[in-house]
Amino acid sequence: MDARIAELVRAGSDExxxxxxxxxxxxxxxxxxxxxxxxxEAEDVMAETLITAWRxxxxxxxxxxxxxxxxxxxxxxxxxxxxxxxxxxxxxxxAIAVADSTGPLATxxxxxxxxxxxxxxxxxxxxxxxxxxxxxxxxxxxxxKSPNTIKSQLRVGLAQLRAAWDERADRRFQHVG
Numbered sequence: 026m027d028a029r030i031a032e033l034v035r036a037g038s039d040e041x042x043x044x045x046x047x048x049x050x051x052x053x054x055x056x057x058x059x060x061x062x063x064x065x066e067a068e069d070v071m072a073e074t075l076i077t078a079w080r081x082x083x084x085x086x087x088x089x090x091x092x093x094x095x096x097x098x099x100x101x102x103x104x105x106x107x108x109x110x111x112x113x114x115x116x117x118x119x120a121i122a123v124a125d126s127t128g129p130l131a132t133x134x135x136x137x138x139x140x141x142x143x144x145x146x147x148x149x150x151x152x153x154x155x156x157x158x159x160x161x162x163x164x165x166x167x168x169x170k171s172p173n174t175i176k177s178q179l180r181v182g183l184a185q186l187r188a189a190w191d192e193r194a195d196r197r198f199q200h201v202g
Contacts, residue, residue, distance in 0.1 A: 031088030034078060042079045049092070050075065052157065053099045059152040060103040061110075062141055070106060074099040096157055097167035100149050107145050139189035143182050150178040151186075 030048055033041035053074050058067035077098050078085075085094055140148055146168065153164045154175070161179070165172045 027091050028088050031085060031091040034082035034091065035085050035088065037079075037082050041082060042075060045075045045078055045095070049095055053095060056096060056099055056152055056157050057103045059137075059140065059156055060100065060145070060149050061107055062137075066106050066110075067103075070099060070102045073102045077102070090163075093159055093163035093167065096153055096159055096163070100153060100167050104145065104149060135190075136186075139186050142189065143185060147178045147182045150175050151182040154179055 026048070030041065030044045033044055050071055054067050054071040057070035057074075058064060061067055061070065074095060078095055085091065140151060143151060149168060150164055150170075153159045153167055154161065159167065161172050161175050164170075165175045168175065170178075
């Protein structure tokens with residue numbers, strides 16, 4: 026299916042935009058949301074990404090690399106939107122409100138808050154590797170960094186996420202005891 030979509034994209038077919046939307050819109054919007062933390066902006070990034078991919082379809086050299094290519098475009102649009110934005114919307118207030126909860130929603134909110142505290146470039150690397158399941162090499166290409174830089178960002182990012190998770194567990198344990 027991806028090979029067919031890649032062919033449509035490279036040919037500049039009118040069908041390509043619909044096919045890209047049907048196959049990748051949700052994933053692109055999800056990645057953009059994890060970077061931006063804003064649903065409206067993530068939706069805009071998704072639309073911009075699909076239009077950019079459709080317009081620049083001839084730039085796609087390897088049809089097998091369609092997904093990483095789309096994630097690179099989405100990440101670039103999301104990072105550009107993040108740089109333009111002045112008001113950062115941390116979700117710490119919501120995370121603090123559910124810090125003592127143990128349900129799946131509280132866990133997801135706590136994880137999102139921890140990811141939100143990562144520096145934006147590191148957050149993008151973590152999101153692309155662990156949430157979008159891109160290889161280190163694909164993340165490096167998407168962020169225009171060396172694989173070693175991405176490995177370092179992932180190592181530091183995971184350490185920060187673990188520390189935040191341990192801190193959350195310690196707070197919950199103190200409330201119980």
